[in-house]
Amino acid sequence: MTAFSLEPAQLAWCAELRALAAERLRPLAEKGEPGRVNRPLVAELGRLGLLRRVFASGALDLCLMRESLARACTEAETALALQGLGAHPVHAHGTAAQRARWLPGVTDGTAVAAFALSEPGAGSDAAALELTAHPDGTPHTEGTAHPDATARPDTTAHPDGTGRWRLTGEKxxxxxxxxxxxxTVFARTTPGAGARGVTAFLVPADRPGLTGRGLDMLAPHPIGALDFDGVPVTSGDVLGEVDRGFRVAMGTLNLFRPSVGAFAVGMAQAALDATLAHTARRGAFGGTLRDLQAVSHQVAEMALRTEAARLMVYAAATACDEGAPDVPARSAMAKLLATETAQYVVDTAVQLHGARALRRGHLLEHLYREVRAPRVYEGASEVQRGIIAKELYARQEAR
Known part of the structure; x- marks a missing residue:
């Protein structure tokens, strides 16, 4: 197997996933409410064994899953991806107790996970986050750091010997x-330390002081804000090590960035498939749209860019599976190229379809709303360019 071809078994699996998405997942997705978690859809992903495979597979398998599902049902793809993103830190860095408590529910689709990194003032600049973990027992003013916030949690003052914090701020x-x-919540445990002062916590939704609200967004999947008013956490909730949470976040994002690209490739392929069918049958000027060179050349460009993005995604995923040293750069390149490509392909597909593609409920109207967000989340396109440049110059200086 190389990064540039798939084995027959992999191709067959992708075809099976597309069929499952169309036959079993899309009907459930259509019954869902935009902006809300579709729990029946998540549960069906669990029954099909797809959620379990997210954690048992490598990066390439994850990409194949996301691309295949996206071609037939973007809602199913997104539900699967969000389960993986939210729970991967538990799978990779959690204690045995944390994994035993939460991962069975995640994989069978009865427990919904979320990855809580972004803040109103710290989106792409994840190291600038301000949600603060105050050592418990020390007074603080909501939204501000305690004057002695650099103190570590007192691990001797409590009978069970655990460190304790209170989370205050917003995601x-x-x-x-x-x-x-x-x-999976990322909070600042050491003020002024940048990326070196962040800790990852596993926070159940029923913790006192944790509230939230939904946000009305362009993308149809659920997105919201969370308010932390002195939410209690202990060392038993830490994922990984104290002050090492940024590594947890970046490790998760490096794994999932190529698969965001795979999601984009799946949407681009769906738009290309629709365009091929439409231009082959739509009459125009005594023939069909496909007979117009201007149209056929646009379709060729759509296919060219989609395939180039697909190959880069597969190459990045393979590098991740092999533990290559340039994974951050490859992941950034894959996400950047694939998401920008998908935006171009879907936009061109809408143009070639004309007004019918703008009608609510049309596949391309749906894809047009879906395709915009991946260029922003898990690191905006501009951030990916910064990562690529940083890695290139570091490599050059190391020669």
């Missing part, structure tokens, strides 16, 4: 919020 643009059952 925003969080997928699956406020309806998730638990959140």
């Amino acid at each position: 925003c643009w969080i997928s699956n919020a406020p309806e998730a059952d638990f959140y």
Whole structure:
């Protein structure tokens, strides 16, 4: 197997996924309410064994799953991806107790997970987050750091010997919020330390002081904001190590960025498939649209860009599976090229379809709304360019 071809078994699996998405998942997706977690859809993903496979597979398999599902049912793809994103830190960095408590529910589709990193003032600049974990027992003013916030939690003052904090602040643009059952939350435990002072916590949704609200967004999947008013957490809720949470976040994003590209490729392919069918039968000027060179050349460009993005996604995923040293750059390149390509392909498809593609409920109207967000979330396109440039210059200096 290379990064540039798939084995027959992989191709067959992708075809099976597309069929499952069309026959079993799309009907459930159509019954869902925009902006709300579709729990029957998540449960069906669990019954089909797809959620379990998210954690048992490598990056390439994850990409194949996301691309295949996206071609037939973007809602199913997104529900699967959000489960993986929210729970991967638990799978990779959680304690045995944390994994035993939450992962069975995630994989069978009865527990909904969410990845809570972004804030109103810290989106792409994840190291600038301000949600603060105050050592418990120290007074603080809501929304501000305690004067002695650099103190570590007191692990000796409590009979069970655990560190304790209170989370205060806000998270925003969080997928699956406020309806998730638990959140992977990134909070500042050491003020002024940048990326080195962030800790990842597993926070159940029923913790006192945690509230949320949905946001009315362009994308149809659920997105919300979370408010933390002294939410209690202990060392038993830490994912990984104290002050090492940024590594948890970046490790998760490096894995999922190529698969965001795969989601984009799936949408681009769906738009291309629709365009091929439409231009082959739509009459125009005594023939069909496909007979017009201007149209056929646009379709060729759509196919060219889609295939180039697909190959880069597969190459990045393979590099991730092999533990290559350039995974951050490859992941950034894959996400950047694929999401920008999908935007172009879907937009061109709408243009070639004309007014019918703008009608509510049309496949391309749906894709047009879906395709915009991936250029922003999990690191905007501009951030990906910054990552690529940083990695290139670091490589050059190391020679």
